[in-house]
Amino acid sequence: METRVERVKRDIEIISSFNATPGRGYTRFSYSPEDRMAREYLLEQFYGLGLQVKVDGVGNIRARWQGKDPEKPSIMIGSHLDTVLHGGKFDGVLGVVAALEVVRVLNEQQVRLEVPVEIIVFAEEEGSNFGSVCAGSKALTGRYSIQDLKRIKNPEGLSMYQAAEKFGLKPERLSRELLRPDEVQAMLELHIEQGGVLDSLKIPIGIVEAIAGSKWLRVEIEGIPNHAGATPMGMRKDPMTAAAQIIAEIDKIVREKAFATTVGTVGKFDCQPNIPNCIPEKVIFIVDLRDVNPLGIAIAEREITTRIKEITAAHEVRASIEVVGESDAIRLSDRIAGVIEDVAKEKGINYIRMNSGAVHDSSLLAGVTEVGMIFVPSIDGRSHVPEEATRYEDIQVGCDLLLATTLRLAGEQS
Structure with missing residues (x-):
């Protein structure tokens, strides 16, 4: 048949x-x-x-x-x-x-x-x-x-x-x-x-x-919007530069500190107000973590959360992290x-x-x-x-x- x-x-x-x-x-x-x-x-x-x-x-x-x-x-x-x-x-x-x-x-x-x-x-x-x-x-x-x-x-x-x-x-x-x-x-x-x-x-x-299993983290980084040309580099509180560093760190953390079966992705990203001549006010992105071993997700989440706090403090911007999706x-x-x-x-x-x-x-x-x-x-x-x-x-x-x-x-x- x-x-x-x-x-x-x-x-x-x-x-x-x-x-x-x-x-x-x-x-x-x-x-x-x-x-x-x-x-x-x-x-x-x-x-x-x-x-x-x-x-x-x-x-x-x-x-x-x-x-x-x-x-x-x-x-x-x-x-x-x-x-x-x-x-x-x-x-x-x-x-x-x-x-x-x-x-x-x-x-x-x-x-x-x-x-x-x-x-x-x-x-x-x-x-x-x-x-x-x-x-x-x-x-x-x-x-x-x-x-x-x-x-x-x-x-x-x-x-x-x-x-x-x-x-x-x-x-x-x-x-x-x-x-x-x-x-x-x-x-x-x-x-x-x-x-x-x-x-x-x-x-x-x-x-x-x-x-x-999977876990989605919504990361929101808030800085101070300002003129892209008139604001000296040393006077900026730019959430975009912090976000860029964090996203690079996410890849490194998942590769080096979690398990071989752990994967991490940033596939959704939003910048506000999203115009070329303005330092952003806010950057929002979703971190997608997955593993057949829940410990791999937990390790990655812990390390990523720590680095977000460290990087945003160094850039003098604010961050919030929210779990918006999870499956076992x-x-x-x-x-x-x-x-x-x-x-x-x-x-x-x-x-x-x-x-x-x-x-x-x-x-x-x-x-x-x-x-x-x-x-x-x-x-x-x-x-x-x-x-x-x-x-x-x-x-x-x-x-x-x-x-x-x-x-x-x-x-x-x-």
Whole structure:
């Protein structure tokens, strides 16, 4: 029993056409017109297969293919639809359409499993709109309350709660729609690696053992704005020069004082008033720290905080540091990883076991059920950019492995 990669490719191309930035990568934020069109396309496919569909108060879609015993907990497969700004067309979407393809094959082959299979489409995974990653899965698993949804806001000041309401959803129902452990026996997610390990090794499959935790630090440095030409260098209180030194130190700290698995990035930066002939008043940037070992993040955070205090004191500017995002490192199910590995061996698929440096919705579901993840290669390790790509022959291998693993897990419960 095999999946049909040409259908997967068609689905990806159709969904990627729902794009707010054509010619400049792919942009599809949650609750946007493009998100609505992508959802409508998927719902059409789900209803066409006779699936039972539920959409919760923040927009997570659950489409259920019934098994012989509808009361048994389901095997959940899927990923997310939203993108970063000017991102790629495979991140998240591949996992969604691969799950759709698995159910298509089961339906065509008239396979009746003992247990239900449930496609999950998560809302707001990327955090690009509201600045909080995996907000949809956090809501689904009880990590986010209604108060949290009202707290997190997009750049226009609209809260996620308000955006969901405006989109036609009912976020007030959130507490009544949580995913219960007795509803699901396993979660499987097929995803692009988003790094260069598999591609460099020419290996089509990665079996994920752990997902890195992350911490986002919002650093604000405030100085005294003044005329760029009339203010002597010795009389300046310039937050930009302090910020530049701090950012260079962050790279050095992560490389030299944390662990080999620790990574640190400054990818978002804002300067105010951001004009060329004025010493800035304020500089704001986000530090993204990640590691599968939480101690690595803690060491980096401690050292970075110390250096920020030292550097800003030397420059006579003020600094504030706020934790604006955090997720725990997660060890995925050894049992499910073993099932994926057994299936790969039986099919003669080359694979490695590896960790994920990126955060995924599956890490939130690991608190509810057993979770397994399958990676396929990202060409040249590129992701979150328009050049993001994965070979369709690797996608075929990944989809077939997802199908076979779903069948094997269902068989274990029969």
